[in-house]
Amino acid sequence: MQSYHLDHLQHLETEAIHIMREVAGEFERPALLFSGGKDSICLLRLAEKAFRPADIPMPFLNVDTGHHFPELNEFRDRRAKELGGKLIVRKVEDAIAQGIAVPAPGEVSRNRLQIPTLLAAIEEFRFDCCIGGARRDEEKARAKERFFSFRDSFGQWDPKNQRPEIWNLYNGRLNPGENMRVFPLSNWTEMDVWEYIQREKLEVPSIYFSHTRKAVRRGGQWLPVSDIVPPKPNEDVRELVVRVRTIGDIISTGLVESPATTTADIIAEIAAARVTERGSRADDKSSEAAMEDRKKAGYF
Amino acid sequence: MSVSQPTELRQTNSEAPRPALPVDILRFNTCGSVDDGKSTLIGRLLYDSKSLMEDQIEALERSADITGGGQINLANLTDGLRAEREQGITIDVAYRYFATPRRKFIIADTPGHVQYTRNMVTGASTANLSIVLVDARLGVIEQSRRHTAIASLLRIPHLVVAVNKMDLVGWSEQRFLEIRAQFEEFLPRLDIKDVKFIPLSALNGDNVVDPSPHTPWYSGPTLLGHLETVHIASDWNLQGFRLPVQWVNRPNNPKNPELHDFRGFSGQIAGGIVRTGQKVIALPAGIVTTVKQIWTYDGPVQEAFCPQSVTVVLEHDVDVSRGSMLIGPDHLPGASNELHAEVCWMHPRGLQAGRKYFLKHTTHTVQAVVTELVHKLNVSTLETEAAPAELNVNDIGEIKLRTSKPIVFDGYGINRLTGSFILIEQGTNATVAAGMLMPPREVVKSEHGDYVI
Ligand SMILES: Nc1nc2c(ncn2[C@@H]2O[C@H](COP(=O)(O)OP(=O)(O)O)[C@@H](O)[C@H]2O)c(=O)[nH]1
Ligand SMILES: [Mg+2]
Numbered sequence: 001m002q003s004y005h006l007d008h009l010q011h012l013e014t015e016a017i018h019i020m021r022e023v024a025g026e027f028e029r030p031a032l033l034f035s036g037g038k039d040s041i042c043l044l045r046l047a048e049k050a051f052r053p054a055d056i057p058m059p060f061l062n063v064d065t066g067h068h069f070p071e072l073n074e075f076r077d078r079r080a081k082e083l084g085g086k087l088i089v090r091k092v093e094d095a096i097a098q099g100i101a102v103p104a105p106g107e108v109s110r111n112r113l114q115i116p117t118l119l120a121a122i123e124e125f126r127f128d129c130c131i132g133g134a135r136r137d138e139e140k141a142r143a144k145e146r147f148f149s150f151r152d153s154f155g156q157w158d159p160k161n162q163r164p165e166i167w168n169l170y171n172g173r174l175n176p177g178e179n180m181r182v183f184p185l186s187n188w189t190e191m192d193v194w195e196y197i198q199r200e201k202l203e204v205p206s207i208y209f210s211h212t213r214k215a216v217r218r219g220g221q222w223l224p225v226s227d228i229v230p231p232k233p234n235e236d237v238r239e240l241v242v243r244v245r246t247i248g249d250i251i252s253t254g255l256v257e258s259p260a261t262t263t264a265d266i267i268a269e270i271a272a273a274r275v276t277e278r279g280s281r282a283d284d285k286s287s288e289a290a291m292e293d294r295k296k297a298g299y300f
Numbered sequence: 301m302s303v304s305q306p307t308e309l310r311q312t313n314s315e316a317p318r319p320a321l322p323v324d325i326l327r328f329n330t331c332g333s334v335d336d337g338k339s340t341l342i343g344r345l346l347y348d349s350k351s352l353m354e355d356q357i358e359a360l361e362r363s364a365d366i367t368g369g370g371q372i373n374l375a376n377l378t379d380g381l382r383a384e385r386e387q388g389i390t391i392d393v394a395y396r397y398f399a400t401p402r403r404k405f406i407i408a409d410t411p412g413h414v415q416y417t418r419n420m421v422t423g424a425s426t427a428n429l430s431i432v433l434v435d436a437r438l439g440v441i442e443q444s445r446r447h448t449a450i451a452s453l454l455r456i457p458h459l460v461v462a463v464n465k466m467d468l469v470g471w472s473e474q475r476f477l478e479i480r481a482q483f484e485e486f487l488p489r490l491d492i493k494d495v496k497f498i499p500l501s502a503l504n505g506d507n508v509v510d511p512s513p514h515t516p517w518y519s520g521p522t523l524l525g526h527l528e529t530v531h532i533a534s535d536w537n538l539q540g541f542r543l544p545v546q547w548v549n550r551p552n553n554p555k556n557p558e559l560h561d562f563r564g565f566s567g568q569i570a571g572g573i574v575r576t577g578q579k580v581i582a583l584p585a586g587i588v589t590t591v592k593q594i595w596t597y598d599g600p601v602q603e604a605f606c607p608q609s610v611t612v613v614l615e616h617d618v619d620v621s622r623g624s625m626l627i628g629p630d631h632l633p634g635a636s637n638e639l640h641a642e643v644c645w646m647h648p649r650g651l652q653a654g655r656k657y658f659l660k661h662t663t664h665t666v667q668a669v670v671t672e673l674v675h676k677l678n679v680s681t682l683e684t685e686a687a688p689a690e691l692n693v694n695d696i697g698e699i700k701l702r703t704s705k706p707i708v709f710d711g712y713g714i715n716r717l718t719g720s721f722i723l724i725e726q727g728t729n730a731t732v733a734a735g736m737l738m739p740p741r742e743v744v745k746s747e748h749g750d751y752v753i
Binding site: 004005006007008010011013014015017018021022024025048049050051052053054055136137140141143144146159160162163164165166167168169171173174175186187189191273274275276292 | 323324325353354355356381382383391392393394395396397399404406418419421422425426538546547549550551552554556559562564566567568573595596597598605607608609622646658660661663716717720721722724729730731734
C-alpha cells in the first residue's frame with residue numbers, strides 16, 4: 001500500500017523540477033549557470049529529472065574568473081560532457097582585454113568583474129533567462145529574492161519592487177532586453193543539498209573532501225596558497241588537513257580544517273557546525289549589504 | 301532581558317543539538333501590523349531553537365554596536381535589505397529555514413504595512429499555517445482583520461493568533477481573553493477551520509520555544525510545540541487526477557531506438573493519483589485515452605500522485621501541448637471562458653471593468669477581460685459593498701472575467717493549484733492580481749465520451 005507522502009527532499013525536488021520545466025516552457029533562450037560547485041551539481045541532476053529522456057534544452061554557462069580552483073574547472077568540463085550538454089565559458093580575463101570589464105586600480109578580486117562578464121555573455125547569446133543555484137539560506141539579501149527574479153535591461157535587481165509570486169504561478173513575461181534569473185533551489189538549505197547529493201549519489205569535486213593543502217592565515221581564515229595567493233615574506237605557511245565548504249575564488253575561499261572524506265562525514269560535520277557556510281567567504285563579509293549591492297548591479 | 305547581552309547569547313547557544321533527517325515540511329508565515337513583533341518572533345524562534353550560527357550572532361552583535369547602542373535586535377535577522385534596516389521595517393518577504401528533530405520549517409516573514417499587502421500574499425500563498433500577531437496593548441486592529449481575512453481567502457488551513465507583548469500588559473489573562481473574544485466575534489464570518497490562541501512575548505521568549513513562568517493560567521502548547529505537532533495531513537488534493545502539461549518531452553535523435561517515438565507529457569501533478577493503464581481525458585481536445593507509461597528519471601512507476609513531477613506517455617497520439625490538462629474520468633473539472641473569482645488586487649493602477657490582462661492559470665496563459673466587479677470587501681467590517689467602481693491596491697473583491705479560450709479548472713476551495721490564477725498587466729508585465737476561482741457551475745460535458753478513440 002502506497003502512503004502518498006513525500007519527504008522533505010522529495011518536496012524540494014518536485015518544486016525545483018516544476019520550476020525548471022516552467023523555464024523550458026516560458027522562455028525562448030534559457031541557460032543554466034553551471035560552476036561545478038555543489039549547488040549547481042544538484043541543479044544538473046534536477047535538469048536531468050525534469051527533461052530526460054530528451055536532451056536538457058538549454059546550454060550550460062559559466063563565468064570563469066581566472067581565479068577558480070583547477071579541480072573545479074576540471075570537474076565542470078567533465079560533467080558537462082558526460083551529460084551531453086553544451087558548455088559555454090566566458091572569461092573575466094577576456095572581458096578585461098575587450099574593455100567590457102574594467103578593474104579599478106589595484107583591484108585583485110574578480111568578484112565585481114564577473115558581473116559585466118556575465119551581462120556581456122547574456123547579451124552575446126541573447127539569453128532571456130539564467131537558472132542559478134543560489135539558495136535563500138545563504139545570505140540575507142538572497143533570503144528576499146523570488147524564484148523568478150526579474151532583472152531590467154541593465155541586469156539590475158530591484159529588491160523594493162519585486163513581482164508578487166503567488167502559489168506556483170510564475171510570471172515569466174519579459175520585454176526585449178530584460179532578463180529573468182531563476183533559482184530552483186531557493187528553499188534548499190546547505191543540509192538539504194548534501195542530503196540530496198547523498199541520496200542521488202552525485203559526484204562532487206574532490207576539494208569538498210578532506211585533503212592536505214598549504215595555507216596562510218589572513219583576515220581570520222585559512223586561504224589556500226597558490227600562484228594567485230603567494231605567501232607574503234612574513235607569513236607562516238602551514239600544511240593543513242582541510243576541505244572547502246563553499247567554493248568561491250581561490251583568493252577568497254576559506255579552508256575549513258576537516259577530516260571529512262565522505263558525503264556522510266560532511267553531513268555529520270554540517271549538523272554540528274556552528275558557523276554558516278558563507279562565514280567562510282571573505283567576499284560577503286565586507287559589508288552587511290555586500291550581496292544586496294552586487295545583486296542590484298546584476299550579480300547572479 | 302536576556303537578549304540585551306551579546307555574551308549571554310553566545311553562551312546559551314554553544315552546545316546546540318542539530319537536527320537529523322526531518323520527515324516533513326511545514327510552511328508558515330507571520331503577519332500582523334507593523335511593530336507587532338513579527339521579525340522579533342522569528343528571530344526568537346531561530347535563536348531559542350538553536351538554529352542560529354555563530355557568525356550570524358556575530359553579525360547581529362556588530363550591527364548592535366553600530367546602530368543599536370549595544371542592544372541586539374533580533375529583527376535584523378530577517379530584515380536583510382539595506383532600506384529595511386535603515387527604516388526598521390520589513391519591506392519584502394524574507395524566507396528563513398530551520399529544523400527540529402520533528403519537522404523542517406520554511407518561514408516567510410511578511411511585511412505589515414498596508415502598502416506591502418501583496419508581499420504578504422506572496423508569503424502566505426504557499427503556507428500551511430499563518431501566525432497573526434496582535435500587540436496585546438492594542439488588541440484587534442484593522443490589519444489583524446485584513447490579514448486574517450486574507451489567510452481565510454487563501455484557505456490557509458491553520459491559524460495561530462499570537463498575542464504578543466504580554467510583558468507590557470502585566471501578563472494579564474483577562475486581556476488575553478478580551479483579545480480572544482475580539483477575534484471570535486469575526487472569525488465565524490471567515491473560512492478558517494483551525495485557530496489557536498497563544499499568549500507570548502517574542503522579545504523575552506515566553507511561550508515561544510520554552511513555556512513561560514508568567515502564564516500559569518495558560519495550559520496550551522508553546523508556539524514551537526504547536527508548530528511541531530499541528531496536523532498537516534494532506535494539504536494536497538488526492539481526489540481527481542489533474543496534470544497541467546508544462547512541456548512536451550520529445551527526444552531528438554535518441555541513441556536508444558526505443559526512444560525514437562517517445563512522446564511524453566511532463567508536468568507536476570496538481571491533484572489526485574494516476575496509474576498506468578487508467579483512462580484519462582486530454583483537455584481541451586476532449587479525447588479519452590489510456591496511460592501507457594509513467595516515466596520518471598528513476599525509472600517507470602505504476603502510480604504517481606500530487607505533487608509529484610512526472611512524464612506521462614499516452615496510448616494514442618493526441619493533440620496535447622503546454623497548457624493542456626490531462627484529467628481523470630472521475631471528479632470532473634469545469635471548463636469555461638466565463639469565470640467568477642475572488643481577487644486580491646496588488647497594483648497601484650486600480651482595476652475597472654473592461655480592462656484586459658493576461659491570465660495565467662496552471663501552465664496556460666490566455667487573454668482575459670474583466671466583465672464585472674461584483675463586490676468589494678470592507679476589511680474593517682468584513683461586509684461586502686456591491687458593484688464598486690474600482691478595486692484599488694490591496695483591495696479584496698469578487699469579479700467576473702471572460703477569457704479568450706476556455707480554461708479547465710476547479711474551485712479554489714477544492715484544489716488550490718487548479719483553482720488559482722494570476723493576472724498580468726499587458727505592456728508592463730506586472731503581476732497585478734491573485735485570483736481564486738469559484739467552483740464551476742457545470743463540469744466538462746460527458747459527451748467527451750463520444751471522442752473515445
Ligand atoms: N516589550 C516587548 N517588545 C516587543 C516584543 N516583541 C517585539 N517587541 C518590540 O517591538 C518592536 C517591533 O518589533 P518588530 O519585530 O520589528 O516588529 P514587526 O514590524 O512586526 O516585524 C521592536 O522594538 C521590538 O523590540 C515583546 O514581546 N515585548
Ligand atoms: Mg518585521
